[in-house]
Amino acid sequence: MKIALNGRPLTDQTKAAIQALLGELARRGAEVQINDAYGQTLQEWGVMHPFTSLYTSRADLFDADFVFSIGGDGTLLETVTHVGERRLPIVGVNTGRLGFLATIKPEEIAQTLDWLENGNYSLDERVLLHVENDRDVFEGTNFGLNDFVVTKTDRSSMIVVHTWLDGEFLNSYWADGLVISTPTGSTGYCLSVGGPVVLPRTNNFIIAPISPHNLNVRPIVVNDSSRIEVRVESRSKNCLISLDSRSKVVDDSIRFTVRKEKFGAQLVKVKGDTFLETLRSKLNWGLDIRN
Incomplete structure (x- = not known):
């Protein structure tokens, strides 16, 4: 197998798990490539x-099996x-906290590698967002799995997020900001601002205001073939934008268009790892003495 690895800074708790994974890969004779920073x-x-070998960008990442x-x-x-x-298959090993997307436990690594070698897995295709603007704010990496978010940069005043759907005016959101989410991101920031949980393959986006001034303004679910345009009006003349884990402060003259990306992300699912099981286990559904 050809395996690429990416990770975040280690802790005393995760060091042993990483060493165990690398040991398993060495024992199985896997060809391994690691992100340079990791x-x-x-x-x-x-x-x-x-x-x-090491890789520093998509260009020098080898054709990994996983x-x-x-x-x-x-x-x-x-x-x-x-x-x-x-679109290389991604295996999420959870050495963090919640692990809603990265669902494989460190102690399950050896079993997971057995399943991968024997083809006992499935690929869960997830929709990505694509964000367009005239200044290449995200420097070529203008796609994300979870959401695109516009928020205010100061504590005192709201911003107004003027929004169009397929060229037709939708609403001017007087709020702290606006979340445009994929179904994958519906269980993240979108959920915390009152958005619905949307199953991964429902071909939808969710538009959800953050702390709207008008309480009758609610989240709306639209088709993921839609083009969503936003323009911000702010007293401070700037706003904070984020695309998944990447964020920047920009001036409010920039207009953004959000649409479905031409390609998706492939998440590896092994035995017993389903979206509904994740909902029950990670959101504590069913923890009721009546069940």
Whole structure:
């Protein structure tokens, strides 16, 4: 097997898990490539790793059979940007906290590798957002798995987010901001601002205001073939924008268009790992003495 690895800074609790994974890969004779920044972290922590090469960008990432994301959900979102249009299968190992996207436990690594070698897995295709603007704010990595968010940069005043749907005016949201989410992102920031949980393959986007001034303004679900345009009006003349884990402060003269990306992300699912099971276990559904 050819395995690429990406991860976040280690802790005393996760060091043993990473070493165990690398040991398993070495025992199985896997060809390993590690993200350059992660490789440096492993060296600093004294973790031995039998890598054959390093990669720094999508251009020099080899044709891996699987790309392992070692960390939490934020690490997996970052890994999606490393893979991009190449659509390599991503395996999420959870050494973080919640692990809604990265669902494989460290103690399940050996069993997971057995399943991968024997073809006992499925690929869960997830829709990505594509964000267009006239200044290349995200420097070529203008796609995301979870959401695109516009928020205010100061504490005192709201912003107004003027929004169009397929060229038709939708609403001017007087609020702290606006979340445009994929179904995958519906269980993230979107959920915390009152949005619905949307199953991954329902071909929808969710538009959800953050702390709207008008309480009758509610989240809306639209088809993911839609083009959503936003323009911000702010007293401070700027706003904070974020695309998954990447954020920047920009001036409010920039207009953004959000649409479905031409390619998706492929998440590896192994035995018993389903979206509904994740809902029950991660959101504590069913923890009721009547069940």
